Amino acid sequence: MTRIAFRWLGVAFALVSCASAPAADPVPLVGYTELRTNLPGGRHANVRTMRAVVVKADGTGRQLVAEELAKEPDTWTQFAGWSPDGKTAILGAGWQSPENAKWEEENKRFRMDEGKWKLDSCLLDLTSGKVVNVTATDRVSHYNGGLFFLPEGKGLGFTPLIKGVSKPFVMDLDGRNKRDVSGKGAGFTYGYSASPDGKSICYHENYQIYVSGADGANKKHIKTGNPFDFAPKWSPDGKWLLFVSGEHYNCHPHIVRADGTGLKKLADRGGYRGVIEFLDVFDFHGGSSDVPAWSVDGASVYFTAKVGKNVELFQTTLDGKPMQLTKSADGSLHYHPQPSPDGKRLLYGSMRDGVRNVYVMNLSDRTEKQLTDLKAGSGAMWPHWQPLALNPK
Numbered sequence: 001m002t003r004i005a006f007r008w009l010g011v012a013f014a015l016v017s018c019a020s021a022p023a024a025d026p027v028p029l030v031g032y033t034e035l036r037t038n039l040p041g042g043r044h045a046n047v048r049t050m051r052a053v054v055v056k057a058d059g060t061g062r063q064l065v066a067e068e069l070a071k072e073p074d075t076w077t078q079f080a081g082w083s084p085d086g087k088t089a090i091l092g093a094g095w096q097s098p099e100n101a102k103w104e105e106e107n108k109r110f111r112m113d114e115g116k117w118k119l120d121s122c123l124l125d126l127t128s129g130k131v132v133n134v135t136a137t138d139r140v141s142h143y144n145g146g147l148f149f150l151p152e153g154k155g156l157g158f159t160p161l162i163k164g165v166s167k168p169f170v171m172d173l174d175g176r177n178k179r180d181v182s183g184k185g186a187g188f189t190y191g192y193s194a195s196p197d198g199k200s201i202c203y204h205e206n207y208q209i210y211v212s213g214a215d216g217a218n219k220k221h222i223k224t225g226n227p228f229d230f231a232p233k234w235s236p237d238g239k240w241l242l243f244v245s246g247e248h249y250n251c252h253p254h255i256v257r258a259d260g261t262g263l264k265k266l267a268d269r270g271g272y273r274g275v276i277e278f279l280d281v282f283d284f285h286g287g288s289s290d291v292p293a294w295s296v297d298g299a300s301v302y303f304t305a306k307v308g309k310n311v312e313l314f315q316t317t318l319d320g321k322p323m324q325l326t327k328s329a330d331g332s333l334h335y336h337p338q339p340s341p342d343g344k345r346l347l348y349g350s351m352r353d354g355v356r357n358v359y360v361m362n363l364s365d366r367t368e369k370q371l372t373d374l375k376a377g378s379g380a381m382w383p384h385w386q387p388l389a390l391n392p393k
Contacts, residue, residue, distance in 0.1 A: 044101030121147035137175030151198035181216030191231035296343035
């Protein structure tokens with residue numbers, strides 16, 4: 001993986017210039033993660049090469065960010081999202097001991113004990129370059145992931161690992177006042193997010209969907225009748241939840257109202273396991289979950305499904321009418337679709353000729369642009385659009 005260091009002044013200048021140009025919309029940034037994919041030694045040997053990167057949505061201005069977070073041996077960074085105003089990036093900063101990594105490879109399972117693992121979630125101010133580790137303030141865990149901004153600037157949500165169980169937590173914007181909102185008898189939680197009005201939260205717990213008040217009260221199990229429900233996401237109007245449901249590695253896009261009514265399967269993934277392998281060596285964990293995403297207007301859903309030997313991009317209406325967006329060369333695998341904030345483009349990863357890169361498609365004519373140009377042995381994963389807060393409109 002080629003590493004290029006730039007001063008943050010360059011990013012700040014680009015943002016200000018775009019914001020002040022009266023004749024053109026600003027070019028948003030795309031945040032993603034680069035890593036080596038074929039180093040011998042298994043998962044950790046490659047994961048420790050992960051670095052958070054930003055690039056303009058026209059493919060120019062690639063820059064590594066917050067490099068100081070990964071200066072020590074066996075540390076890495078991962079791009080994990082944005083603040084609603086697009087001025088702050090969310091980064092994961094991880095470390096694992098080589099001895100524990102060797103044990104995990106031999107036993108083919110994670111051992112995320114304190115002293116063996118550490119994961120924090122940090123906020124990076126794009127203009128100043130200042131990094132704040134909000135999970136280190138009044139720390140509740142050595143492993144803290146899933147950071148996101150609560151609506152209307154009311155705080156942050158994240159999922160710390162507490163005595164081996166991942167739980168939904170909230171905290172103030174400065175990292176203080178951390179509190180558990182999992183409710184009584186909570187199991188292992190993932191896919192945690194807040195409704196657009198900030199009054200409710202959802203997540204899957206032990207692979208079942210739950211909705212509760214923002215403080216964890218009035219927790220309700222959204223029953224599907226399936227053993228595997230995963231990664232619920234609120235619709236833009238807050239009325240629906242989108243998730244995959246079925247059996248592990250045989251699950252498909254579903255929607256349901258937040259009150260548990262209106263359950264509907266939107267599409268079939270055609271035998272796709274729903275996991276994108278992000279390494280070219282053996283990975284005992286089996287890759288990264290590839291889940292559907294809402295369109296900006298909430299009228300449709302983007303997802304990936306198997307067609308022949310490929311994994312292609314699709315869009316489906318809420319009445320279950322899918323449309324294939326890509327028809328690729330044999331062996332192509334698309335993953336992690338995400339619509340642009342204005343709804344005009346689709347951001348996604350695509351593995352072609354054995355290399356994972358990030359692309360953008362204009363939805364009006366389905367033309368695409370390659371944003372990254374990594375070669376064999378490296379890959380680009382987990383892309384995120386910067387919100388268009390700098391657009392005067």
